[in-house]
Amino acid sequence: MAYAVPKEAYNGKVLNVKFGKAPNAVSIGGENAMPFLSFEGEIPNKPVIAFEIQDMPPDDWPDTVKNQFAGVSSDPVKWAQRCQNELKAQAIALRLISTHPDRENRSPQDAAKTVKDVLSAINIPLIILGSNNVEKDASVLVAAAEAAGGYNCIIGKAQEGNYKTIVAAALAHNHKIIAMSELDINLAKQLNILITQMGFNKENLITDPMCSALGYGLEYTYSVMERIRLAALLQNDATMQPPIAGDVGMYVWKIKEVSASESEAPLWGSLEERGIAWEALTAAAMLIAGTNLLIMRHPKAVETVQKVIKELV
């Protein structure tokens, strides 16, 4: 029987976002086909993985992943250098978790200093994340954006409740933005519109439709990402065309499956490998749903996902 490969005619294209400074700047997005279908479109950039580091010791991380950074995790500068020099990270995601009112409630000025210290110690691109406290992030990320002026960083996450001040700071200091909404394609679209209405170039925007861990709502994130991509490519919806970020590590490394010991959960097998697999599989699912930028924690999980990426492009 006569056969022709059924190809999809895409009208739209994912925007290309470049962050960091030459010669180590990184580009994400730019594809005009659904994830990894290069028989019917151009996929110019590989997905990028950023290593997550924090501005205070990760006491709340399970041992499996915390131990990987023993000796450096009390100092964000050393931690960043370890990721860059030994783990060959393409980018670093610095989470300013200490600024959360329930953690150490450190000031925006403290956060700005950490940002400066980390930036002067590395030459790969930096993603600067707040503590996910909507009010506090507004002031912390403004100070961080100023401190990082000239470095073409990604700042996040701008949410419905705080995007105005964060976007204004990113505009003033030439940074990219991660816009986060909660597992709803319409909310993601609305936030992108609100941000661009402030005069923020949509080509500097990255969408985070909220990640979920394997077994803890992964299917919701997966389908929202697929729907965002379909809207961007098939309907040429310009408000849905920013690249997608997946903040995988923070959702994975707090669930029971990555912390229950083998004696507590004998049916679940080795804790060490279980945790790594959990982060790697969550990230792999995000990739095939359309994620362009992954934020991850465990070096072995990152290594595994890099192998998958190598086979995907």
Added chain:
Amino acid sequence: MALSGVEIFKLLPKTNCKKCGFPTCLAFAMKLAQGGVDLEKCPDISEESKKVLGEASAPPIRTFALGAGEKAVKIGGETVMFRHDKKFFNPCAIALNIKDNLSDAELKKAAVEVANSEIERIGQKLRIDAISIEYASNDSARYEAAVKLIASAAPDTAIILNCKEPSAAEKAVKAVADRKPLLYGATNDNAETMAGIAKANKVPLSVCAQGVEALISLTEKIKSLGVEDIVMDSGAKTAKEIIEHNTQIRRSALRKGFKPLGYPVINFALRDDSTFEAALASVAIAKYASIVVISSIAKWKNLALFTLRQNIYTDPQVPMQVEQKIYKIGEPTDDSPLLITTNFSLTYFIVSGEVENSKVPSWLAVMDCEGLSVLTAWAAGKFTSAKIAQFIKDSGVEGQIKHKNLIIPGQVAILSGALEEKLEGWKITVGPREANGLPTFLKSRTA
């Protein structure tokens, strides 16, 4: 290709006899076109029309069982490209590949491990569904012995005979024909012989080709030789080939109604690095494989793969639910706090996770609200003061704790007054609006 109502009408007797339960033949034809009624309802249809209509109304991807008995798994039958369009129906079977030249003890150990792989997660029993036995010994007597040994050590597990050598395959098929093994498989060189073996023993047959297009002539040939239950391996090995081939195959079947590719797909995701193999297998599970074969299993790996498969195959229109009951988080005592939430599985996972993070042992009352989240359940009248009061009284929690203090989600703060009236003697505390506020909330209460 599916026929339109009018095209179907032309093939009907046009007598408007009403025996089918519809007022006219046209009305029956329209319903038939939507798949809402069975062709058999028409008592007077000609054999010739029946054949034409039967083929046209066959599902775009054939469905059949892998294995026999209670633990046989249905494969194929998918109708959409994206799970949000409707849902994925028949979860991808996961199979362990074992080489026949291992020692008997090793074979037995692996088979028993598969047979005992069952884990329960959110009310579903999940397991490694099949064993693929690879003909690596090049000795048909050894192969037959290995197949028999594995079949008896894993008495309910489906079997895939991974053997392209017809004489060895035939002996093995005969030895376990009652288990309905999948014969893998037919290539350009052996297709006729393999089809003969599959047909004679009434077992499904997998074709193996290099590339999607090369599958077509093979499935057509096998079908013309009388084998209906066919599985396809396009030779995809890398993650990219798996996604691209499987996408092309499913699109051809669903959008073009292209019958020669309307069969379930098998992918071999074999890698030495076990974590990498798990990641690769998840790519196949998410992207349309009906069977994925891996080279090693382990409890941690099985759990991760089962969970991924469960997530992808969840019906997007039916919220996942957890059982209504009072859950213990940590080791609560009779003065540990009591919280209430709804039984939407995500709500439960997030709330229980945050309570766990707080390290404050607690009682979590999870109320059946048909799988709705807190605010939706409240809006739908399923999480009301009267129903909560009834649930708390019926749950028997009053016998488990010595205080009468209930923490309700901040989203439904409005219920606190009415609840205090309906639950006599109870004090209602309004908790945080979002679950991520729970650790601080619970810690500050005990401080």
